[in-house]
Amino acid sequence: MAPNEFDVIVVGARCAGSPTAMLLARKGYKVLVVDKATFPSDTISTHLIHPPGVAALKRWGLLDRIAALGAPPIHTYAFDFGPLTVAGSPGTEDAPVAYGPRRTVLDKMLVDAAAESGVEIREGFTVDEITREGDHVTGVRGHDKGGAPVAERARVVVGADGRHSLVAQAVAPEHYNEKPQLLAGYYTYWSGLPMNGRFEAYIRHYCSFAAWPTSGGLTLVVAGWPFREFEAKKKDVEGNYHKVIDQAPEFAERIRAAKREERFVGTPVAGYFRKPFGPGWALAGDAGYNKDYITAFGITDAFLQAEQVATALDESFSGARPFDAAMADYQSARDKRAFPFYEFTAELASQDPPPPTLVQLVGAMQGNQEAMDGFARVNAGVTSPADFFTEANVGRIFAAAAERKAGTPG
Numbered sequence: 001m002a003p004n005e006f007d008v009i010v011v012g013a014r015c016a017g018s019p020t021a022m023l024l025a026r027k028g029y030k031v032l033v034v035d036k037a038t039f040p041s042d043t044i045s046t047h048l049i050h051p052p053g054v055a056a057l058k059r060w061g062l063l064d065r066i067a068a069l070g071a072p073p074i075h076t077y078a079f080d081f082g083p084l085t086v087a088g089s090p091g092t093e094d095a096p097v098a099y100g101p102r103r104t105v106l107d108k109m110l111v112d113a114a115a116e117s118g119v120e121i122r123e124g125f126t127v128d129e130i131t132r133e134g135d136h137v138t139g140v141r142g143h144d145k146g147g148a149p150v151a152e153r154a155r156v157v158v159g160a161d162g163r164h165s166l167v168a169q170a171v172a173p174e175h176y177n178e179k180p181q182l183l184a185g186y187y188t189y190w191s192g193l194p195m196n197g198r199f200e201a202y203i204r205h206y207c208s209f210a211a212w213p214t215s216g217g218l219t220l221v222v223a224g225w226p227f228r229e230f231e232a233k234k235k236d237v238e239g240n241y242h243k244v245i246d247q248a249p250e251f252a253e254r255i256r257a258a259k260r261e262e263r264f265v266g267t268p269v270a271g272y273f274r275k276p277f278g279p280g281w282a283l284a285g286d287a288g289y290n291k292d293y294i295t296a297f298g299i300t301d302a303f304l305q306a307e308q309v310a311t312a313l314d315e316s317f318s319g320a321r322p323f324d325a326a327m328a329d330y331q332s333a334r335d336k337r338a339f340p341f342y343e344f345t346a347e348l349a350s351q352d353p354p355p356p357t358l359v360q361l362v363g364a365m366q367g368n369q370e371a372m373d374g375f376a377r378v379n380a381g382v383t384s385p386a387d388f389f390t391e392a393n394v395g396r397i398f399a400a401a402a403e404r405k406a407g408t409p410g
């Protein structure tokens with residue numbers, strides 16, 4: 001490594017970037033993170049962190065910090081399908097709860113943890129260009145807030161720069177399994193809307209909404225409809241948001257007693273996978289894989305990918321394995337976990353009514369807490385849909401329901 005060269009430059013300092021940098025610095029590597037944003041700052045994103053994301057923070061020694069961000073722990077996920085509700089525990093023994101801290105405090109906490117681990121952080125630094133020698137990425141060229149151009153070199157540049165990733169644009173990786181925008185959703189924050197440790201989702205006819213507690217005593221409520229209605233409904237976001245919520249009269253009453261504290265925010269997103277590595281570069285977080293946000297998997301996925309990328313780069317730098325082999329394992333681990341969740345997410349984001357088999361399953365789960373916990377854990381990213389919706393498991397739930405019915409007097 002030449003003097004003044006970094007082992008790794010990470011572009012983007014939020015959910016994927018700061019943890020990737022932190023984990024590499026803790027392994028002894030020289031790491032620079034740059035972000036055009038300064039922290040604390042908000043970004044367009046709701047911010048439910050499912051228990052596997054909380055488990056990652058725990059592994060990194062950051063559990064106390066997440067708990068201190070002012071967002072109450074969420075111990076129950078409840079899915080109201082109209083006539084019936086499925087409510088269960090989303091977590092595991094290791095990580096029993098979810099959290100929903102504002103991105104202003106979450107991302108700042110991640111940036112600080114990276115800095116404490118020895119990462120050099122440059123906020124307010126925009127990367128304009130990726131530098132290369134032949135096919136090999138060698139660093140970045142960019143400018144700070146004052147406009148002074150700066151070039152930096154590294155053995156690997158990690159693009160953790162989100163959906164509109166400049167790094168991905170520059171290296172033009174293969175895209176696969178793409179999906180169009182499916183959902184138009186909007187969120188805002190309410191005071192006076194207590195959630196008592198619950199995430200609540202309401203699935204209605206071609207629309208849905210969800211609510212959960214966040215920092216500062218506020219509750220986030222997000223409502224959505226199919227993307228095909230995006231243009232027609234964007235002229236009256238507030239009216240259409242309340243039309244969705246009015247379909248759940250009890251919740252509508254709760255929100256009428258609450259006060260809206262912020263403006264409505266939302267953006268539709270497309271789904272894609274990008275090959276996440278090549279000569280001198282890697283992608284993590286939304287830069288490499290994106291899905292609709294209805295299932296709120298993005299932050300948790302970014303954390304898991306940060307660990308996978310850091311492990312793969314360490315294997316490559318230490319000479320344990322060639323770069324391509326280590327990074328190919330990262331890609332296949334990412335995709336293997338993601339594919340079933342990606343399809344599940346797309347089905348929900350379409351806002352199509354639940355298929356008849358799911359409606360029957362919701363009925364069969366009534367009174368079966370183990371099954372309801374299982375369903376909550378699928379939605380929390382703990383259990384793969386591929387494992388929960390097997391013929392054997394669904395058959396067990398229906399059989400247990402039939403037994404309960406047969407055992408019910410009268």
Ligand SMILES: Cc1cc2nc3c(=O)[nH]c(=O)nc-3n(C[C@H](O)[C@H](O)[C@H](O)COP(=O)(O)OP(=O)(O)OC[C@H]3O[C@@H](n4cnc5c(N)ncnc54)[C@H](O)[C@@H]3O)c2cc1C
Pocket residue numbers: 011012013014015016017034035036037043044045046047048049125126127128160161162163164165166266267269284285286287293295296297298299300301302
């Ligand atoms: C409406 C909405 C709601 C969502 N709700 C949830 C949810 O409830 N739970 C959940 O887990 N996920 C949710 N997500 C997804 C989640 O926001 C993302 O998955 C997550 O932010 C990905 O993190 P990241 O670090 O990959 O990218 P980002 O958070 O997008 O961060 C990228 C960073 O890169 C920086 N950057 C970009 N280009 C440059 C450049 N050229 N130079 C320097 N810096 C640059 C940006 O300034 C930014 O700070 C939601 C997304 C949306 C759009």
